[in-house]
Amino acid sequence: KNEVEQSPQNLTAQEGEFITINCSYSVGISALHWLQQHPGGGIVSLFMLSSGKKKHGRLIATINIQEKHSSLHITASHPRDSAVYICAVRWGAQKLVFGQGTRLTINP
C-alpha cells in the first residue's frame, strides 16, 4: 500500500520567509502532484512532476525519485500564500493518493 507522508502538518511563518514543505512516499510512482487548497475553496494544481525540478513564479517543486521524496518551496512568502498544500502521488494508471496536507499560515 502506498503511503504519503507530509511534514510539517502545520507551519506558521512571517511574511518574506522561505518556506519548505516535504513529502515522502513509500512505493514507486509515475508522477507527483502538489496542490493548493484555500479555506472553503476548491483545489488548484500547482505542479505535476516525475523527475527533477519545476519552477513557477515564487514556487519551486523538486523530486528525488531514488529517495522517494519531494519538496515544495515558496520564496518571499506572502499572506496570500496561506492555504493547505497537498502532496498527491499517482499510483497506477489514474488514481491519486493524497497526503494529509500541510496547513501554511503566513503572518504579515
Next chain:
Amino acid sequence: DAMVIQNPRYQVTQFGKPVTLSCSQTLNHNVMYWYQQKSSQAPKLLFHYYDKDFNNEADTPDNFQSRRPNTSFCFLDIRSPGLGDAAMYLCATSRHSTTGGLDTQYFGPGTRLTVL
C-alpha cells in the same frame, strides 16, 4: 475560460433524501473523478470515469453512484444520504492519452453537502 464547474456550490438535503451533484467541464478531458473530502482530511477518491468506463473504488459505499451521460458532464448520486456523508465533494478532470500518459488533474470548486 476552459474550466471545471460544479453545481450547486452548497447543497442541503435531509437524512435519507436522494441528492444529485453535478460536474461539467469544457476541457474535453476523457477522465473525470469524484472525491469526498471531510473536514481537515485529505480528499478520498470515490470513483472515476475513463471515457465511458466506470471505475469504482473498493471502499466506496453502494449509497454512492455516478453517471456520465457524455464527455462534458458527470453526476454524483447519493441515494440515501446519512449524517456521515456531509462533506465537500470535489470533481476533477484529466486527459489521458496512450502516447502522452496522464496529464495533471484540474479540480472544480467543490460542492459542500449538508445533511440535516
